[in-house]
Amino acid sequence: MTMNISECVNSILKGVKNLPVCSLLKATYRRLAELFVRKGREAEAHMGSGQQFSQHLVKCIEANLKTARCFTVTVYDRNNSEFTVAETTPTGSFSLGSYRVSLASHTCDCGYFQALHFPCPHALACCAYSRLTWEPYVH
Template sequence: MSRFKSAEGKRYLMNAAYNPSKARYEWYMDALRGLLHEMADWVNRFNKKIWLQYCDSGHRFGHVITNLSECINAVLKGTLYLPISAIIRCTYERLQQLFVRKGREAQVQMAASNQFSQWLLAAVEKNREGIPTMRVTHSDRRASVFVLEELEPFDGWSQGSLCVWLSVGACDCGLFQSLHFPCRHALAACAAASVE
């Protein structure tokens, strides 16, 4: 941010970094190269596993490292000018409260016989809404491989054809691998697999 002052270049770079799809990453980097060639060259010097979501093999569950740092900053909020011992005590107490709250939430969900969290169920339900906007063009049920075609652009993108490998939990969009739960393409493939 201090080296390059282009707001549009920063936007392309952020979109490239956060994208779980290699194809979309390349599109944003090509756009960045067209806008600020030196910025694209500068960023390519860094290890891709550190700053690209599509290169992290799903280890961060869809988060980029700076977001995880911001979570810790939220825990430390208001402790900037305290002595070290007070910061440690404050951090301990806040984390203790967080763990107690999250533990109670988990107990309530388990008592209600919920196998999955409410957040996950809501995300899967939202992904399920996209099933009617896709068509399966090829299916190999034995190998659990499906090729889907987007009938309508999603989030301004027309991805065309995407391949989904249900048995290994992978999709060309990259979200299935990154988030570790079925993307909308995988749910459409599951729907197609259950038909017949």
């Protein structure tokens, strides 16, 4: 992970690495300002089209939904929306095991639900089991 970050920074600063610190900061500021303007326009266009979530998020959710089909869900506590999710077949990204999911507190033992702030495959399996939509669980 460190290598990817350093390579990313090096590629961004490719043409200005040998400049003095002041020039380096100005170039970095200019590039960030351009990025924020571009991303702001993209977000405005996205919101103007009536879509609630970004394309990247929808792709991640679709991939997680495919993975969620390989799980068996057991209700642990229906009042608190807590479930136990067991993998029936290996998915590649998770090892065979059991995960505890709390939809009410937006947590899962795998850690992805808390870290990414959108439902992991285990949480999506619980949503499908309970016939709930996943949209309310996106931060």
